[in-house]
Amino acid sequence: MRLAIAPRRLTLRTPLRTAHGTIAERELLDVLIIGADGVAGAGEAAPLTSYDGVALDDVHAALEDCRPVLRESEGLPRAQILQLCRGAAVLPQAIAAIDLALWDREGRRVRAPVASLLGAEAGMTIAVNALVSASDRAGAAAEAAALVAAGHRCLKLKAGIGDDAGRVAAVRAAVGPEVLLRLDANGAWETPREAVAQLRAFQDAGIELIEEPIHGVEALRDVQETLPGLAVAMDESAVGPGAIDSGATRLVCLKLSRCGGITGLIEAAARARAAGSEVYLASTFDGPLGIAGALHAAAALQPSVASGLATLDAFDGLDVDPVLAVRDGTMRVPTGPGLGVRA
Numbered sequence: 001m002r003l004a005i006a007p008r009r010l011t012l013r014t015p016l017r018t019a020h021g022t023i024a025e026r027e028l029l030d031v032l033i034i035g036a037d038g039v040a041g042a043g044e045a046a047p048l049t050s051y052d053g054v055a056l057d058d059v060h061a062a063l064e065d066c067r068p069v070l071r072e073s074e075g076l077p078r079a080q081i082l083q084l085c086r087g088a089a090v091l092p093q094a095i096a097a098i099d100l101a102l103w104d105r106e107g108r109r110v111r112a113p114v115a116s117l118l119g120a121e122a123g124m125t126i127a128v129n130a131l132v133s134a135s136d137r138a139g140a141a142a143e144a145a146a147l148v149a150a151g152h153r154c155l156k157l158k159a160g161i162g163d164d165a166g167r168v169a170a171v172r173a174a175v176g177p178e179v180l181l182r183l184d185a186n187g188a189w190e191t192p193r194e195a196v197a198q199l200r201a202f203q204d205a206g207i208e209l210i211e212e213p214i215h216g217v218e219a220l221r222d223v224q225e226t227l228p229g230l231a232v233a234m235d236e237s238a239v240g241p242g243a244i245d246s247g248a249t250r251l252v253c254l255k256l257s258r259c260g261g262i263t264g265l266i267e268a269a270a271r272a273r274a275a276g277s278e279v280y281l282a283s284t285f286d287g288p289l290g291i292a293g294a295l296h297a298a299a300a301l302q303p304s305v306a307s308g309l310a311t312l313d314a315f316d317g318l319d320v321d322p323v324l325a326v327r328d329g330t331m332r333v334p335t336g337p338g339l340g341v342r343a
């Protein structure tokens with residue numbers, strides 16, 4: 001099979017401030033795998049260097065390592081090709097692109113949505129959260145009110161970027177008691193003690209969950225055990241050996257790019273659940289193919305809380321396939337063949 005790789009640059013409407021730096025644009029690699037039958041499957045690699053420490057050039061090189069494997073793989077089953085690529089390239093961000101393209105190709109070949117191939121239902125809705133990106137109280141409150149007016153029922157705010165408690169209180173006042181508010185500290189707090197002290201300040205605001213209050217599995221376990229009434233979610237720390245299987249936190253946030261695609265994400269979810277953690281999905285500002293892949297995986301996994309997949313609106317000038325529209329705080333699992341979207 002042939003492999004085509006094309007870089008793509010997407011710009012955020014508004015640069016996003018996080019505890020790991022400001023994100024202003026995204027560089028992706030669009031991947032196409034074309035078989036001798038002429039059927040092409042599309043995937044994308046979406047490393048976010050400031051977040052996962054993986055550079056685009058390294059992902060490109062890892063994809064090149066898969067090229068000779070793919071050339072020799074004509075006619076082999078998808079799972080076997082993926083296994084061979086996993087042997088040739090170690091970066092999950094590259095494997096994710098290959099995995100997405102292989103699923104897309106298989107679905108297009110048999111004219112079925114990927115969700116169906118996973119034994120799930122295409123067309124079902126997946127609850128998603130929206131991100132409140134303004135870092136000042138008034139701006140965040142206005143943004144949150146607009147998101148709720150647009151149908152959102154779960155909002156996420158960054159924490160550890162200053163005036164967290166004031167901003168969260170302003171948002172709570174603006175949206176009322178029913179809307180779910182979740183926080184993401186991106187590991188901003190340095191000790192479990194500091195994290196617990198910061199989190200106690202939000203007690204009255206009613207927080208659905210806190211993502212990555214601190215980095216490290218044992219530190220996260222400490223925070224979760226100290227605050228049993230609060231749902232702690234492991235995100236960045238899930239990359240460490242044994243982290244997903246640790247059961248340290250009530251929730252684990254899984255990302256397609258970091259898990260190595262749909263296949264890797266479903267494997268990771270099974271491990272997390274076996275250890276007693278619930279899972280949900282999130283994007284690292286993936287492109288449309290990554291978002292579609294995550295929706296198919298979510299159909300198979302049915303997370304019990306909203307997933308962070310409503311991120312395509314953050315891009316400036318991206319003509320998003322209407323299939324990926326967000327309505328009333330949900331997204332629909334695409335029903336077309338393969339991933340069911342155009343890139």
Ligand SMILES: [Mg+2]
Pocket residue numbers: 184186211212235236253
């Ligand atoms: Mg996060």
